[in-house]
Amino acid sequence: MRVWKQHVREVELDNVYVWEWPVRITHWLNAISIWVLSVTGIYIGFPMLIAAGPASDHFLMGWARAIHFYAAIVFTLSVLSRILWMFMGNWYSRWHRLIPASKERIRAMGLTFRYYMFGMRMPPGFVGHNPLAGLTYAFVFLAFLVQIATGLAMYGASAHVDSPLRIFAGLLPFLGGAQMARWIHHVVMWAIWAFFVHHVYSAILMSQVEATATVESIFSGHKFVPREDIVKPGYRFEHPEA
Amino acid sequence: MKDRQSWFVEELERRGVSRRDFMGFCGVMASVLTLPRSAGARIANAIETKEKPTLVWLEFQDCAGNTESFLRAGRPTVADIVLDVLSVDYHETIMAAAGHQADEALASVVRDKPGEYLVVVEGSIPTGANGAYCTIGGRSALDIAREVCGGAAATIAIGTCAAFGGLPAASPNPTGALSVADAVPGVKNLINMPACPANAENLVGLIVYYLTFNRFPPMDSYRRPLFAYGKSIHDNCERRAHYDAGQYVEAWGDEGHRTGYCLYKMGCKGPVTFQNCPNVGWNSGTNWPIGCGHPCIGCAEADFWDKMTPFYSHIAGFPGFGVHTSIDRVGLWATAGVAAAFAAHGFVQLGKRYAHARADADNEAKPPPAKTPTDDSATEKGADA
Numbered sequence: 149m150r151v152w153k154q155h156v157r158e159v160e161l162d163n164v165y166v167w168e169w170p171v172r173i174t175h176w177l178n179a180i181s182i183w184v185l186s187v188t189g190i191y192i193g194f195p196m197l198i199a200a201g202p203a204s205d206h207f208l209m210g211w212a213r214a215i216h217f218y219a220a221i222v223f224t225l226s227v228l229s230r231i232l233w234m235f236m237g238n239w240y241s242r243w244h245r246l247i248p249a250s251k252e253r254i255r256a257m258g259l260t261f262r263y264y265m266f267g268m269r270m271p272p273g274f275v276g277h278n279p280l281a282g283l284t285y286a287f288v289f290l291a292f293l294v295q296i297a298t299g300l301a302m303y304g305a306s307a308h309v310d311s312p313l314r315i316f317a318g319l320l321p322f323l324g325g326a327q328m329a330r331w332i333h334h335v336v337m338w339a340i341w342a343f344f345v346h347h348v349y350s351a352i353l354m355s356q357v358e359a360t361a362t363v364e365s366i367f368s369g370h371k372f373v374p375r376e377d378i379v380k381p382g383y384r385f386e387h388p389e390a
Numbered sequence: 391m392k393d394r395q396s397w398f399v400e401e402l403e404r405r406g407v408s409r410r411d412f413m414g415f416c417g418v419m420a421s422v423l424t425l426p427r428s429a430g431a432r433i434a435n436a437i438e439t440k441e442k443p444t445l446v447w448l449e450f451q452d453c454a455g456n457t458e459s460f461l462r463a464g465r466p467t468v469a470d471i472v473l474d475v476l477s478v479d480y481h482e483t484i485m486a487a488a489g490h491q492a493d494e495a496l497a498s499v500v501r502d503k504p505g506e507y508l509v510v511v512e513g514s515i516p517t518g519a520n521g522a523y524c525t526i527g528g529r530s531a532l533d534i535a536r537e538v539c540g541g542a543a544a545t546i547a548i549g550t551c552a553a554f555g556g557l558p559a560a561s562p563n564p565t566g567a568l569s570v571a572d573a574v575p576g577v578k579n580l581i582n583m584p585a586c587p588a589n590a591e592n593l594v595g596l597i598v599y600y601l602t603f604n605r606f607p608p609m610d611s612y613r614r615p616l617f618a619y620g621k622s623i624h625d626n627c628e629r630r631a632h633y634d635a636g637q638y639v640e641a642w643g644d645e646g647h648r649t650g651y652c653l654y655k656m657g658c659k660g661p662v663t664f665q666n667c668p669n670v671g672w673n674s675g676t677n678w679p680i681g682c683g684h685p686c687i688g689c690a691e692a693d694f695w696d697k698m699t700p701f702y703s704h705i706a707g708f709p710g711f712g713v714h715t716s717i718d719r720v721g722l723w724a725t726a727g728v729a730a731a732f733a734a735h736g737f738v739q740l741g742k743r744y745a746h747a748r749a750d751a752d753n754e755a756k757p758p759p760a761k762t763p764t765d766d767s768a769t770e771k772g773a774d775a
Contacts, residue, residue, distance in 0.1 A: 306621070306622050309616070341721070342728040
């Protein structure tokens with residue numbers, strides 16, 4: 149047990165196992181595959197390297213595409229596994245930590261936002277995702293699903309006639325055609341990148357301000373949190389001096 | 391049947407087409423339809439012996455480009471004859487009848503052969519101003535299409551306008567133009583054959599398939615026959631090896647363009663356009679757009695024009711940033727903007743932290759006051775209560 153200084157008082161910290169191994173593994177598979185998908189995807193969208201000499205000597209775009217497709221398989225399975233885990237895992241990994249379904253979480257969402265706007269000195273304490281972060285992750289998963297759908301639709305349309313992936317070409321009319329699917333695939337990638345910047349910054353910020361081992365928790369699974377955050381999450385701000 | 395067969399053979403001979411040429415045509419049709427070569431004999435038998443279906447050809451908001459595509463064949467082909475021996479009872483551009491006679495030709499087909507005839511629709515169907523933008527003999531295109539297509543055995547929407555709305559339906563769509571599928575909801579056995587214009591070989595192939603097997607070929611989710619629209623242009627492109635190798639044209643007339651590199655970076659829509667142009671070609675197989683160094687503009691796809699423009703950009707820009715601004719540039723700047731915003735947040739955070747640390751140090755030095763009115767959280771509490 150460590151001792152934690154919350155501006156004016158000292159509190160005892162409890163060791164909580166927050167992120168189970170499937171959450172951590174899918175998190176890192178997502179992170180790695182998003183990097184690989186983005187690097188190969190940017191090359192596929194804007195091939196800045198031009199190979200010289202006979203075409204038969206090179207396979208630049210061919211490799212970029214192959215790596216992109218294999219990374220896409222990893223990414224898709226990882227995202228689907230994580231979504232499955234939202235219904236199987238522990239309390240902190242469940243879907244209701246992402247979608248704010250209770251009055252308390254909706255209220256605390258506004259307070260978290262106020263904290264980010266420097267309206268409060270300390271964020272409302274939560275052990276797992278705070279409601280604002282949770283909602284952001286809900287949108288991120290939506291973005292992931294859009295990427296998977298547009299990617300599968302484009303792949304399916306050009307897949308071998310006998311390929312079972314061919315069925316995903318049926319999504320194209322709903323996406324507005326293959327060219328529109330391509331456009332969505334680009335825009336959503338940048339949205340995910342904007343999220344990535346926010347994600348890393350906010351994780352480091354929370355790790356610094358709350359000092360509950362936020363960044364470390366995605367490696368170890370453990371957080372060290374004041375007991376009141378477990379007993380009464382989201383209300384730390386109500387009694388800052390108690 | 392014997393009589394009919396001899397009539398057909400005679401007709402071929404009269405036009406200088408040998409039986410050998412005819413069998414060759416049937417083999418070509420088998421390959422256009424992506425059937426095994428042995429299907430050629432079955433196709434030949436069907437063309438020679440089957441009763442030819444009656445066909446009417448309706449033109450609405452169109453440029454007659456699809457009609458031209460058939461009529462301007464470079465040399466008389468067996469395909470022309472197949473189209474000739476179809477009983478084409480109504481075709482505004484090429485029929486001899488005019489006025490009431492022409493109207494009667496169409497009316498009699500609809501009246502006397504319900505559920506038996508084929509209808510080819512060319513052009514989109516305007517719905518604005520109660521259909522006043524396109525009327526024939528005083529009747530609106532919508533009215534005619536609903537009646538004629540409603541009683542047909544099958545409707546073939548030929549060209550991008552009839553299949554998807556095409557140019558007339560491009561934004562802002564002043565005439566309220568619709569595709570056949572949208573204008574005649576629930577139309578029976580609709581087959582879309584888009585492209586601007588549609589390839590003559592594909593329509594002939596479709597009719598040959600129908601004559602041979604008495605049904606229509608497998609279709610995709612846009613109701614396009616898979617034999618002609620099952621593969622992207624990109625996947626059958628003769629320049630595909632350059633794409634996979636990473637060899638692209640970067641400017642008109644550069645070394646790559648003259649060498650025949652891939653036109654991907656010049657905005658080629660081949661990867662998102664589904665048609666058999668690379669295999670079948672145009673003008674009796676003489677050439678096709680990419681073959682002569684121009685990128686595909688995606689004329690065979692839904693929402694052609696609105697979604698395929700700008701033609702010489704890989705992808706459309708972001709709304710509000712101009713059509714030629716690369717979406718990836720906008721995305722990169724947006725990501726950089728988010729990073730800058732969070733960096734600014736970080737500096738404010740550090741400043742606040744420093745200020746709080748000093749205030750705490752001062753508080754610890756002094757005896758604790760009864761209240762801490764400077765504490766943000768305390769004022770929060772008041773605001774929340």
